[in-house]
Amino acid sequence: MKNRQFVLASRPAGKIKESDLQLRTVDRPSAGPGEVLIHNEYFSLDPSMKGLMEGRTDYRAPAAIGDVMTCRTVGTVVESNNADYPAGAQVFGFLGMRDFSVTDGKSIPIYHYHDPVDPPAALGVLGGTGMTAYFGLTDVGRPVPGDVLVVSAAAGATGSVAGQIGKILGCRVIGIAGSAEKCRVLQEKLGFDAAINYKTEDVEAALQRLCPAGINIYFDNVGGSILNLCLARLALHARVVLCGGISHYNLETKPAGPDNYFNLVFRRANMQGFLLSDYLHQADEARTQLRAWLESGELVQLSTIINGFESLPEALVKLFDGFNTGKMMVRNEEL
Ligand SMILES: NC(=O)c1ccc[n+]([C@@H]2O[C@H](COP(=O)([O-])OP(=O)(O)OC[C@H]3O[C@@H](n4cnc5c(N)ncnc54)[C@H](OP(=O)(O)O)[C@@H]3O)[C@@H](O)[C@H]2O)c1
Known part of the structure; x- marks a missing residue:
């Protein structure tokens, strides 16, 4: 089985172009000892991705040409050699623009939703x-x-x-x-x-x-x-x-x-x-409060969801054009 990925092909000058990201298909990886294989189901598009693509953020490592483009995703563990993240677990993290990601939970930190949530909320209100x-x-x-x-x-x-x-x-x-x-x-x-x-x-x-x-x-x-x-x-x-x-x-x-x-x-x-x-050490406090407001209906999750992995570059361009209401994301059609 294959693993589609979007890699950084060129650094945007002015507006991002779809061609700044290039589709590459490689073999699907497997989980090694202590690792999990995650199927990424929803991908978050964020304005900060432009700074990473330009290579000019000073608060996070910039993306290098040829790197798989970083983005937050929510997905499901499909193979597990790690008891902390069993098969079927819903996880969230910077797992990148690819169908499948491998991590031991530390090389790419992931958050495990023990009590699963609606994936758009995991990337939006709770993300x-x-x-x-x-x-x-x-x-x-x-x-x-x-x-x-x-x-x-x-x-x-x-x-x-x-x-x-x-x-x-x-x-x-x-x-x-x-x-x-x-x-x-x-x-x-x-x-x-x-x-x-x-x-x-x-x-x-x-x-x-x-x-x-x-x-x-x-x-x-x-x-x-x-x-x-x-x-x-x-x-x-x-x-x-x-x-x-x-x-x-x-x-x-x-x-x-x-x-x-x-x-x-x-x-x-x-x-x-x-x-x-600066606040990640307090993330649990935020998630608990935001989830309580979401479940009580005091807080509403708004999302704009574009379907299809291969729409990722188009969705990123549209984010800067104001296409989205609420959280801009792409849903992997291979669900
Ligand atoms: N400090 C942090 O840690 C942190 C973390 C996350 C995000 N951010 C920042 O928060 C802001 C919102 O990010 P987000 O992820 O929530 O994106 P977002 O607001 O969901 O999407 C971007 C929105 O910006 C508006 N926009 C685009 N160009 C504009 C312009 N020239 N003038 C005014 N509005 C424009 C568009 O809406 P309209 O239709 O209204 O134009 C577009 O929908 C960004 O500046 C981002 O960098 C900061």
Whole structure:
């Protein structure tokens, strides 16, 4: 039996092209002593993959040309020589863009869902983006009931969870997203108080209208002009959570810094970046809380699932075009 893989063929310059990833087919591996063979069933597409492909992240090892492209997956153990991960176990980890992966649980760390979950939730609300939203909002944003929380890329994987957690914790939540349909989902399905379509509305005027007393927490997924406009509307002692800056990931030269940054001084506000990797020792706490909210229905998993392993490059390109609502993933058709 074969093992399809996508390898890094070229480093993207500007936008990712599908041809930056190349399909390669090799023989299916077997589990050696102490190892397990995992069939990857769902694959996560994440904006950070672009930095890895470009070879310019300084917080994780970049991908080398010819390497199997790293990505988070959820799958099932199909052969086991390791009692910690018996055949049939549901596992999650950075197992890469391939049908089958081999690990001893340490060479590629995996998380074993002893009580299996819906695979899209394992990659979304309970996966990397859900935990990013959880730690970014609770630890960096530090919400208190009544806070006005503004979230950008709000209909995406991280933003949709950050906004929902904000609602659970008593905030008034305003989402910024790139289509009328996304704005409708935020309000009607996720219970956001208001939504702004940044592609068709005057964001500055909308923030003025919706946050007359200012923004207490801005959860920033995009950077650029939206960050700058939010900085201008901060309330006293506001917290700006720097999670990501997707608006400039495709630019070849860095944009100018936000010229409203000095409002941090006038508002005695705090702007702080964070990485999920700083919080991995607390992952169980996040998973337990997120799962409880998911099971109680307080938190909704949103996913955009593209079918077919060979759609992985197309799905990655579409992530940057705003195609997704919620977590962008690919389902392996060979289930
Ligand atoms: N700090 C961390 O540890 C950490 C961890 C995970 C993710 N992140 C960051 O969090 C952000 C969201 O990641 P995600 O995985 O949840 O992706 P996502 O939000 O599910 O998908 C990306 C979304 O970004 C929006 N977007 C694309 N280009 C844009 C632009 N020029 N301006 C504004 N919005 C744009 C699109 O939605 P629209 O239709 O709304 O444009 C798209 O759907 C990214 O910046 C990512 O790097 C950080």
